[in-house]
Amino acid sequence: MNQTVPKPKPRPAPESLPYWQAAKEHRLSLPRCEDCEQFWFPPSRTCPHCLSANFAFKDVSGRGKVFSFVTFHRVYRPAFAEEVPYVVALVELEEGPRLLTNILGVSHEDVRCEMPVEVVFDDYDEDISIPKFKPVG
Amino acid sequence: MNAFNQIEPSRELRDTCAIVGTATSRLGKVPGTSSLDLMVEAIRNALDDAGLKASDIDGVLCRGPDDSYSHHQLVAERLGINARFSTTLTNGGASQIMSVALAIMAIRFGLANTVVCGFSRDTWSRTHANEEVRVRNETRPESMLAREFGPEYGYYGATAAHAFGATRHMHLYGTTRDHFGEIAVAFREHALRNPDAQMKKPLTIEDYHAGRLIVAPFGMYDCSLRSDAAGAVIVTSAARAKDLRQPPVLIKGFGFHNNTRGWFADDNMVVTAAKQAGEAAYRMAGLGPQDVDTAQIYDCFTYMVLTQLEDYGFCKKGEGGPFVASGALRLGGALPCNTSGGQLSESHCEGMLQIVEGVRQMRHTYPAHRQVKDAEVALISGHGGNQVCHSTLILGRA
Numbered sequence: 361m362n363q364t365v366p367k368p369k370p371r372p373a374p375e376s377l378p379y380w381q382a383a384k385e386h387r388l389s390l391p392r393c394e395d396c397e398q399f400w401f402p403p404s405r406t407c408p409h410c411l412s413a414n415f416a417f418k419d420v421s422g423r424g425k426v427f428s429f430v431t432f433h434r435v436y437r438p439a440f441a442e443e444v445p446y447v448v449a450l451v452e453l454e455e456g457p458r459l460l461t462n463i464l465g466v467s468h469e470d471v472r473c474e475m476p477v478e479v480v481f482d483d484y485d486e487d488i489s490i491p492k493f494k495p496v497g
Numbered sequence: 498m499n500a501f502n503q504i505e506p507s508r509e510l511r512d513t514c515a516i517v518g519t520a521t522s523r524l525g526k527v528p529g530t531s532s533l534d535l536m537v538e539a540i541r542n543a544l545d546d547a548g549l550k551a552s553d554i555d556g557v558l559c560r561g562p563d564d565s566y567s568h569h570q571l572v573a574e575r576l577g578i579n580a581r582f583s584t585t586l587t588n589g590g591a592s593q594i595m596s597v598a599l600a601i602m603a604i605r606f607g608l609a610n611t612v613v614c615g616f617s618r619d620t621w622s623r624t625h626a627n628e629e630v631r632v633r634n635e636t637r638p639e640s641m642l643a644r645e646f647g648p649e650y651g652y653y654g655a656t657a658a659h660a661f662g663a664t665r666h667m668h669l670y671g672t673t674r675d676h677f678g679e680i681a682v683a684f685r686e687h688a689l690r691n692p693d694a695q696m697k698k699p700l701t702i703e704d705y706h707a708g709r710l711i712v713a714p715f716g717m718y719d720c721s722l723r724s725d726a727a728g729a730v731i732v733t734s735a736a737r738a739k740d741l742r743q744p745p746v747l748i749k750g751f752g753f754h755n756n757t758r759g760w761f762a763d764d765n766m767v768v769t770a771a772k773q774a775g776e777a778a779y780r781m782a783g784l785g786p787q788d789v790d791t792a793q794i795y796d797c798f799t800y801m802v803l804t805q806l807e808d809y810g811f812c813k814k815g816e817g818g819p820f821v822a823s824g825a826l827r828l829g830g831a832l833p834c835n836t837s838g839g840q841l842s843e844s845h846c847e848g849m850l851q852i853v854e855g856v857r858q859m860r861h862t863y864p865a866h867r868q869v870k871d872a873e874v875a876l877i878s879g880h881g882g883n884q885v886c887h888s889t890l891i892l893g894r895a
Contacts, residue, residue, distance in 0.1 A: 368648035433710040473668035
């Protein structure tokens with residue numbers, strides 16, 4: 361970790377606060393509609409599947425697969441100078457929603473679409489833990 | 498789509514309006530100018546091209562950088578005109594074709610007579626003012642960055658967003674970087690025929706592969722240019738167009754679609770809204786992909802050309818790689834594409850130069866080495882917003 365240039369700290373929108381609260385406790389929790397029973401992401405207060413406002417945050421399995429991914433070679437911000445090449449992936453959870461994330465614990469050359477992954481938590485500071493993913497097993 | 502919201506594009510607008518003037522500003526690296534300077538420069542050149550005066554213009558549909566508020570008002574002020582019909586659209590690179598369509602609707606319904614549509618940017622200057630902005634490579638101010646679900650993962654910029662689609666397409670269909678490279682090489686070859694193009698050096702497939710990786714699978718030659726650039730077209734009724742200086746270029750059709758569920762939703766990163774936008778434009782024009790002689794495709798990245806060619810029906814979904822590898826996109830090929838060099842090699846002006854080039858190809862005034870032989874129909878695509886907004890324009894000779 362580059363101590364002089366910190367990586368950006370998420371600044372949660374009001375709708376996202378329960379997501380980040382759960383992440384701090386190392387739980388992945390997403391809004392789920394009480395009427396149509398579907399999950400969605402990013403958090404909002406209306407179900408995009410049925411427009412119900414009747415929802416609650418619910419823990420998910422944390423398992424999914426890589427839908428697609430890219431590898432950053434260019435350093436767009438000095439905070440990531442030590443990280444390149446690093447993978448940013450779109451992970452499709454078993455419950456349906458897709459999350460943008462990093463893939464850890466594997467060389468960028470070995471990441472593949474459809475690769476099974478599971479959530480891990482990267483503690484940013486005492487307030488924020490960032491959900492990331494690693495290959496299963 | 499359900500029966501309630503089926504549409505049938507009206508054919509009443511087909512061939513009712515024409516583009517009678519078109520021009521660009523200086524392109525590429527134009528230090529010491531602003532986006533407004535460049536816009537006025539392009540409009541002045543387009544008025545000269547059309548043989549019109551600023552006072553003949555009563556509609557202004559111009560757009561500038563994303564942080565430029567009410568660009569059209571500032572442009573009209575500098576042109577010294579009060580405009581009957583004036584606004585800025587905000588669909589990113591899909592806005593410019595939409596402004597031409599809006600001009601046609603305004604003209605058709607008596608809200609304006611002669612409308613200038615344009616886009617301008619000072620992106621090369623913005624991203625080269627100092628080392629910090631060069632590294633950030635952002636065209637927008639930092640305050641427009643996402644607050645969460647992006648920057649904390651080191652996710653920045655349009656290159657990465659589009660690269661997700663490229664990876665997925667490669668996974669599903671076996672598309673390769675050689676296919677992307679052929680697009681870059683073909684458009685560079687076209688740019689070398691265009692004295693106004695930003696890029697002047699030849700590009701080989703070996704150069705393409707040797708280019709440094711930016712956000713894989715994209716290397717530097719997969720990415721469009723950072724340009725200072727403006728382009729403008731002047732739209733009026735086909736009846737008025739007959740008496741003007743240039744051979745009028747008729748607007749045969751247009752269409753739009755927006756995969757606003759998101760680039761990351763469904764299959765949107767590999768099947769773009771160009772599909773529905775194109776179908777609507779084809780229906781309005783009474784034409785199909787087999788009738789198109791030249792395509793000017795929104796080429797923010799090589800991959801976006803490949804996938805849009807599929808979505809517009811020039812080949813089947815998944816076959817874009819072999820299609821481009823056949824040499825189809827080259828001048829002299831089956832579907833000459835981005836014949837002035839495109840955003841990859843001429844200059845990136847958010848699709849505005851695609852419209853300019855489509856008009857010029859329809860006029861048949863180019864020297865033979867730049868002209869698509871016997872071209873009667875040009876298809877132009879716009880793409881932008883958060884990767885999901887698409888627009889299509891079909892032009893034809895009068």
